[in-house]
Amino acid sequence: MKNMDKYDYCLLDSATTHSIFNNKIYFSSVTLCKAQVKTIAGSAEIIDGSGNATIVLPNGTTLHIENALISGRSNKNLLSFKDVRRNGYHLETLVENTVECLCVTSYVMDKRIVHEKFEATASGLYCVQIRAFESYATMPWKLVNPDIHGLWHDRLGHPGTTMMRRIAQHTKGHPLKDTKILMSNEYFCESCSQGKLIIKPSIEKVGYESPSFLQRIHGDICGPIHPASGPFRYFMVLVDASCRWSHVCLLSTRNVAFARLLAQIIKLRAHFPDYPIKKLLMSIVQHWE
Known part of the structure; x- marks a missing residue:
């Protein structure tokens, strides 16, 4: 007909x-x-x-x-x-x-x-x-799918633009050859951009200070953790500003944070009597469920 x-x-x-x-x-x-x-x-x-x-x-x-x-x-x-x-x-x-x-x-x-x-x-x-x-x-x-290029780009493991054009030109059974996006650079992949993103180091706010060992300690309390690690739903991290020394302890509740912090300070003063702790900076990062 x-x-x-x-x-x-x-x-x-x-x-x-x-x-x-x-x-x-x-x-x-x-x-x-x-x-x-x-x-x-x-x-x-x-x-x-x-x-x-x-x-x-x-x-x-x-x-x-x-x-x-x-x-x-x-x-x-x-x-x-x-x-x-x-x-x-x-x-x-x-x-x-x-x-x-x-x-x-x-x-x-x-x-x-x-x-x-x-x-x-x-x-x-x-x-x-x-x-x-x-x-x-x-x-x-x-029948044209507007996101057909993005679908195949994701299936093939996010290849680069040059590799994507070679794959489309030398394979059969897909409509990629008919899309105009292969001949332009207008396609934007958020996952590729995040993977290739280079973040420059932040500028030091205190450039003139060079603290000695245990002169300044930074601490964070994070939680609640989901799923919980047994009875523990929070954790506290202590990091020295002058070296790579760090300490992590698990907490059942935030109410025991001060006792764990005080016990750790006593241990540091007992092990390193020549390096007194002068500053302690604490911050609380809480993730709501």
């Missing part, structure tokens, strides 16, 4: 912002998207995607429509006046034998040419017969 010879009906509407078709044969490609349309009964998700469509009117007038919508659950097709005007045609109404008609016209050398003529129905709407463009009706339909 030749789809190009099959006619379908379409309503011409001056109030709609986008043309909506319920058959994929009018599209060269469709980008998947979900959109809500407000109706009298409320909002409904009836839009399956969008893309460039081409339709042919009964007398052979071809209309190319950008960003047309596709809805497989729609009962009728809808053609916007705006899309007709964008193709360089005018829409004029006239009355012939007490019958109101809508004409698709154009002007060449100040001469008015009528390309199509549609009679109004009993409801006052204009119903038009349309058919698919010949090249679209015979070509295989392509």
Whole structure:
């Protein structure tokens, strides 16, 4: 069956912002998207995607429509006046034998040419017969996923741009060759950016000070831990500012932190009597569940 010879009906509407078709044969490609349309009964998700469509009117007038919508659950097709005007045609109404008609016209050398003529129905709407463009009706339909490049980039283990282009050019069975993103550097991968991020060391706030051993100790209490390590849900970390000495102890509650801290200070003073502790900076980092 030749789809190009099959006619379908379409309503011409001056109030709609986008043309909506319920058959994929009018599209060269469709980008998947979900959109809500407000109706009298409320909002409904009836839009399956969008893309460039081409339709042919009964007398052979071809209309190319950008960003047309596709809805497989729609009962009728809808053609916007705006899309007709964008193709360089005018829409004029006239009355012939007490019958109101809508004409698709154009002007060449100040001469008015009528390309199509549609009679109004009993409801006052204009119903038009349309058919698919010949090249679209015979070509295989392509469904484009806007994030297909990111999907394969993730599956292949986040290769670089050069490696991604080589893989796409020398493998079969995927639609990556048809994506324009391989020829540009517009793709952004958050995971790759975080993995290649280089953080410079922060500037020392106290550059002139060189504390000796145990002159300044920093401490943090973190928790609660989830899942808990037995009866312990918190831990305390003590780090000396002058060397790599550190101490970690587990806490059942934060109420025992002071006793553990005091016991550790007594041990340090007993083991290193020549290095008194002058400063102790404590901070509490709490993660709420």
